[in-house]
Amino acid sequence: MEHNKHIALFVDADNASSKYFDLILSDLANHGMVIIRKAYGNWKNANLKGWEDILLEFAIQPIQQFDLTKGKNATDLAMAIDVMDVLYGKDVDIFCLVTSDCDFTPLATRLINEGKLVFGYGETKTPDAFRNACTRFLELGAKLDNTEVSKFSPSKLKQDTKLIELIRNAIEMTSDDDGWASLGPIGSFIANKSSIDIRNYGYKKLSDLIKVIDLFESKSFGTNLKVRDKKQKSAK
Numbered sequence: 001m002e003h004n005k006h007i008a009l010f011v012d013a014d015n016a017s018s019k020y021f022d023l024i025l026s027d028l029a030n031h032g033m034v035i036i037r038k039a040y041g042n043w044k045n046a047n048l049k050g051w052e053d054i055l056l057e058f059a060i061q062p063i064q065q066f067d068l069t070k071g072k073n074a075t076d077l078a079m080a081i082d083v084m085d086v087l088y089g090k091d092v093d094i095f096c097l098v099t100s101d102c103d104f105t106p107l108a109t110r111l112i113n114e115g116k117l118v119f120g121y122g123e124t125k126t127p128d129a130f131r132n133a134c135t136r137f138l139e140l141g142a143k144l145d146n147t148e149v150s151k152f153s154p155s156k157l158k159q160d161t162k163l164i165e166l167i168r169n170a171i172e173m174t175s176d177d178d179g180w181a182s183l184g185p186i187g188s189f190i191a192n193k194s195s196i197d198i199r200n201y202g203y204k205k206l207s208d209l210i211k212v213i214d215l216f217e218s219k220s221f222g223t224n225l226k227v228r229d230k231k232q233k234s235a236k
Contacts, residue, residue, distance in 0.1 A: 005032030
């Protein structure tokens, strides 16, 4: 019933590129219906021309926010206020925040505390604080556009201790007596424990990513793919 979920999309236009908006909408279409689309910024700023060009095409509501102090902008606060208004005034299941600004970290945390899902979209420069605060976070750019994906090598994946430990913990917590764990529960465990999106590593599916890491072994049981940690197997 996920496609029946209502999604509210908020764009920090000062800190996000407009060229990926179509891809963001395509990604969100897999999760529900986007019923709110708002983009915030000082629309007198020439840097927002890209967003201005697609407002009508994608039915985005522009929210004007003047720079109240030189060198600063009030976009963050205006966007946060509107998000909270929607939280308590609308039937929304998923909040999508398009930004590379870690100032929205407390907002993402608050939304999750209220039982909402938070999808974050930002550039590579997005700080870990905001990434980790989201239910899931997907990098804009090559890792969102599947036609430009650059896959991480097995050696590089193995160097990501956070990713490896997450997969190992997921297998351990969902495995049977022989150490085999089904892919579905592994994916659910990862989704509940982390904002990591597999596509950030250049792989479309969790199974594709796990198979290239020689720390794990996989085997098909009928239509069910199961995974086992080689380290756990050796220990037994």
